[in-house]
Amino acid sequence: MQFDANTALIPIDVQQAFDHAPWPPRNNPDMERNGLRLLEAWRASGRPLIHVNHASVVPGSTLAATHPGHAFRPGYEPRTGEPLVTKSVNAAFIGTDLDLRLRRLGVTSVVLFGISTDMCVSTTARVAANLGYRTIVVGDACFTFDQPDADGRPIPADTMHRAHLATLRAEFAEVVDTDGLLAALGPRELRATG
Incomplete structure (x- = not known):
């Protein structure tokens, strides 16, 4: 795995909303820790970083701009000078200037x-690939939720997560883990995460 200066990190919807009802049980309790490691190393590398958050227009949504859940999770707030793209649909490229910025x-x-593997991360990855970007998804820095199937039977979050990463890997993206990506960034960035 190789990265050059023309590679951007895009954290998607790492917001507090998903800790509020009615969101169902999630998987991957290591997501937050892995994501913070990625952010720290990426900042040390000097490569482009663009944050994405979701401002829902659905009444009562925990992601609405007026809901406390709209806030970033601790440590994920953009720092001074780091751009933020706000979206209102699943794909970060739709209705925003993300493509133009990149x-x-x-x-x-x-x-x-x-957040979440099967919704906004997956949809953004698919559009990115269709727009011609080399697309990499860090699977262990994502999580998703239990979902009912068409008959109302529950599909566990971990099954949803694995299936969506498999689909992305098959057609749209390289799927990697945090340790592998950090190793590919190189010694300077690895020191920053120690």
């Missing part, structure tokens, strides 16, 4: 992580 930066590859 093109102006000369970005050719994107690294995605966040």
Whole structure:
């Protein structure tokens, strides 16, 4: 796995909303820790970083801009000078200037992580690939939720997570883990996470 200066990290919807009802049980309790490791190393590398958050227009949503859940999880707030793209649908490229920002930066590859694996991360990855970006998803820095199937039978979050990462790997993205990505970034960035 190789990364150059034209690779951007895009954390997606790492917000407090998902800790509020009515969100069902989730998987991957290591998501937050892994994501913070990625952020720290990426900042040390000097590569582009664009944050994405969700401002829902659905009445009563925990992701609405006026709900406390709209806030970033601790440690995920953009720092001074780090751009933020706000979306209201699943794909971070739809109705936003994300593609324009990336093109102006000369970005050719994107690294995605966040919430949730099967919704906003997956949808953004699919659009990124269709737009011609080399797309990498950090699977162990994402999580998702239990979901009912069409007959109302529960599908565990971990099954949803694994199935969606498998689909992304088959057609749209490289799927990697945090340790592998950090190793590919190189010694300077690894020191930053020690």
